Amino acid sequence: MSTDYAYDEEGYLWPFFVFTLTLIITVPLTFLLVKRSRDPAASFTRIQTNFKHAHVDTIDSLRKQEKRKDRKLWLIIGVATGWAIMGYMLYLIQTTEAPVHKLWNPYDILNIPESATEKQIKSTYRKLSLRLHPDKAKIDPSKNETLEDLNSRYVEISKAYQALTDEDVRNNYIQYGNPDGKQGYSINIALPKVIVSDGNGKYVVLLYSVLFGVLLPYLVGSWWYGTLRRSKEGVLMESANRMFREYKDTIDEGGVVTAASTGKEYEELFKGDKADSGLAKLESRILAEGELSPLAGGLSVKDKEKLEDLESGPQRKALALLWAYLGRVELDDADLNKAKFAVAPIAHSLNKAFNAIALAYMNTGPLLASYYASQLLIQALPPKSSPLLQLPYFTPAVVKAVEGDSRVHTSIQGFMDRPDAKRRSLVVGKKLLTEEQYRDAVGVAKQLPFLRVAKAYFKVTGERFIIPSSLVTLVVKGRFVPPGSETVPEINPTDLEDVDPAEDDLDAISGRKTTKLVGKDEKTGKPIYESVEAELIAAPLAAAPYFARDHSPRWHVFLTDSKQGRVAVPPFTFAQFDRPIFEADGKTPTFAMQTLKAQFQAPPQAGHYTFVMHVVCDSYVGFDTKMEVTLIVEEASKAAEMEVEDEISEPEEDSIAGIMNAAKGGEPKKRKQPKPKEEEEDSDEESGTDDEDDDDTSATNTDTEAED
Amino acid sequence: MFDINWRGLLLPLAYLVVLVGTFVTFSRVYRKRKAIESANLAPWFGPHLQRNIYLSLLHLEPEEGSEKAPKIPDSVIRAALLRRAVEDIRRIIQIRTAKQACSSLLQRGSVGDDLWQRFQRAEKEMEEELRDVVMEANGLLPGWGQIIFQSANEIAANKVLRDRLDEVEAQTANDKEWWEKRRASVKSGFMKELDEEESGKGQAKAGSEDEPVLVDTNTPSATPSGKKSKK
Incomplete structure (x- = not known):
């Protein structure tokens, strides 16, 4: 018995080995490549418009460039070589013949059928030995035989004979397939012999x-x-460090833009003499007198000073370009215009890092400034400018026609809530919009996802009261009501309720499923809910014709303490919702009630806490909601009391608790009607929505407060 | 006794030498680079102008020709020290507010390690600076060291307030001008309306249709202006 390791001399095993190895590596890489090359933006709906501005081609080329950057050359090469190697290996496997190891079969050697009797075997053996015994047989030179060959042939024959007649040898043959007993087996290593030679x-x-x-x-x-x-937010670490230094408690949107311009990314973008080329022209353009703002770039005096204090170099150029982008300043130079559109997405990603920094400080002002800066960067609007410029075809002249010399800006909602005839008379005209442009602009406005908050309240899942340090859920109910929607249905009061999922429904508790209203119980009038598989729906990609990236809008919900100006509950971000926002045609709003939930820990002391709730959309200017919500935290003892009344007060007579209760001499208590007290109340919405909207939200608010 | 085959040992020995050599070189180069990096870290704060003024006042070189340095009045030196303390207060407040944010950001990986090193260095520097100011103050006037930072704090707070006020006041001229213009336009609108009313009722209706538009533009604006005032 010998074990013997052999290398793959015949070269028929190692292709298998190499094939498997390459398969393991190549298949995941291929998957990665396919996944990357699929356009992630394709799965999102878009806001339909025919609007094309003068630089659409530049923006498109920048978008394509970004996608190309995403595709990695090494990945493509790796996958291609992987498949090539696998193909070659398959070819090798096909063509190389594996050496055949014949089974030792005594019948074949004796040349008799397997059904032969012992007599036949014996006679055949005798005949063969007469003929082939080495003493008898003659060496046949024509067959190139030697004496050894003859010997071995005869040994084989006698072995075969023995295997069929001798008991021991036969056993060996049956057990091991060989008359000599157990054979040594060989292990082949699937490496070509070349390696070790x-x-x-x-x-x-x-x-x-x-x-x-x-x-x-x-x-x-x-x-x-x-x-x-790179930092966690995906920007260069050096940029994050610089922006941390730029942070100030009193920073505004302009300050955030200036902070973003310190990014190291810009140093890489504007290398060498690119940093100064066209800077003088650029600055003269943005500092010229603007139509709506004192400076064309839309920057304030403070921002202008900051720009002028900078040494000329990449940062100054980046900042000037950012202001040119925000002010939508025409630069009359293909390179400069392209750079103008290229700096904005970088600033947007840098702003994410700034957002994290502002959040670490927990001050409301900078955090809001960061969100507002994100809106401005996506929409290409300077700070404190009219939100109406977000609509296609709206030029400063049109905005002026709408706003007159009013200092406060008309929001898109405000504009769209006016009767159509009045809107039209304001903006359609000479040097303003044509009829067609007006229709397209209104069409876009009617597709913008404006989240109108209907109600916001706090609750603890499965409890009636919020006790100190419990895990509170902030439930925000709201509908997407695009500006100018004409037939907005009334809010269904049952939609505003948030029903706890059944205790055994783990999927619903973990958020994998949502509840769906299926009907009303006829007797009690309580709504019946059924849990359905949650299918999350994203809002359409932001209508941002000047932003050289596809951006899916997000909503951030957070609570602040207005007295201290600090963030009380850090933002929760929502990009997807549980109900469809638009019908299948992508235009008609569904007005479905959306539920946003955020969990946080209640304060450790009982009392009334008034927070300001912000719902900020990061893609559209003027779509934010700000309202006061009050969190009422009850003493833990009170909740316990309620529980005693509720749960244990009705011991069944045959239960131990019932017996104990009777032993104490207590009468079985009647179930008390739970005090109909809501844990929350919310009040005056401060969002910049119209009066009508305020009316309907406050109506629902008071509804919930009413004691029934 | 033992017949050592030196030739055969050569290869393993060379292997060991190369291995150890690589590690030693790597660690030496790495440490040197780190040291240079941390030595070249930019300071957190810019040059301390107030401290420089104070120190140069204190160690004024004698003018050419005269033996003695010009005598600086005590009040000037004290004022310079107080200014220095005010700047220190500003810096210390900045450090205190940034500390927690910086450490939490560092833990999350949102800012880099070298920022934290710079920050800690600035913190240590400020400690030394405060101690120095207290000693200087006590040297100028015994007991002043205990209260110099209180007064400096008041000054710093006052300055912040004043800056805000100035910022608001700078707006007044602008706002005044705008209001004048606005008033004039509203007035002219009213006058026109009155004229039209006199001239005929039918035309008056057409004229008054513009008015609600003006009012309309203002109503939804209550919030943005409110937001602005809060900032």
């Missing part, structure tokens, strides 16, 4: 040391330094 050893060692001594440390190192180079 003499003289090639040094190359193998070299390859090995390059693989483990150079390539592995290089990969690990580049991964590690790569993670160190």
